[in-house]
Amino acid sequence: MTKKQRALLCVEALKKEYPDAICSLNYKNDFQLLVATRLSAQCTDARVNIVTPALFEKYPTVEAFAEADVADVEEIIRSCGFYRTKAKDIIGMAQKTLSDFGGMVPDNIEDLTSLPGVGRKTANLICGDIFGKPAVVADTHLIRISNLLGLVETKDPFKVETALRKLLPPEESNDFCHRCVLHGRAVCVARRPACEKCCMADFCKSAKK
Structure with missing residues (x-):
């Protein structure tokens, strides 16, 4: 499986698991x-x-x-x-x-x-x-989860952003980042990932089988 194929599987799995991909910060403008x-x-x-x-x-x-x-x-x-x-x-x-x-x-x-x-x-x-442009928000959740999934092999935010821009469909990239934050808080927590509950376990390189 190529990284791009894995990325597409991740996009679809997270979309199904977290249909509402929104920023958790409150704002009006x-x-x-x-x-x-x-x-x-x-x-x-x-x-x-x-x-x-x-x-x-x-x-x-x-x-x-x-x-x-x-x-x-x-x-x-x-x-x-x-x-x-x-x-x-x-x-x-x-x-x-x-x-x-x-x-x-x-x-x-x-x-x-x-x-x-x-x-x-x-x-x-x-x-x-705000502007609906393709974006990759390389926060701690995205960096950690992307590495665990095998999509990237770096913790450098700019390199993660650059790599994911090549792997993710542009129209999905921003929502993918929001969903990784939700997933990182709910399932793939840093100290003890709940692989048995993960919607991406079947194709995650780090999943505990």
């Missing part, structure tokens, strides 16, 4: 997703979803974030960890979005990664979820 994703670094999505309602109520627009007091943002997001860096990045993202992109969140990876605190993982998420 593109900039809110950008902010929520920045907050999610080294923090659970559940915690971010607790913090963002108050943050978005106080700062409802890109303009409001651009003029925000950094100490106030720090206080609101403190429980997300690394709050000083994240607050500085969020305000910087808003300011650069206004100054360089007319207040509109960019729709491509190159421009998105020019924003403070935005790496390829976040940029791919925005491209996929």
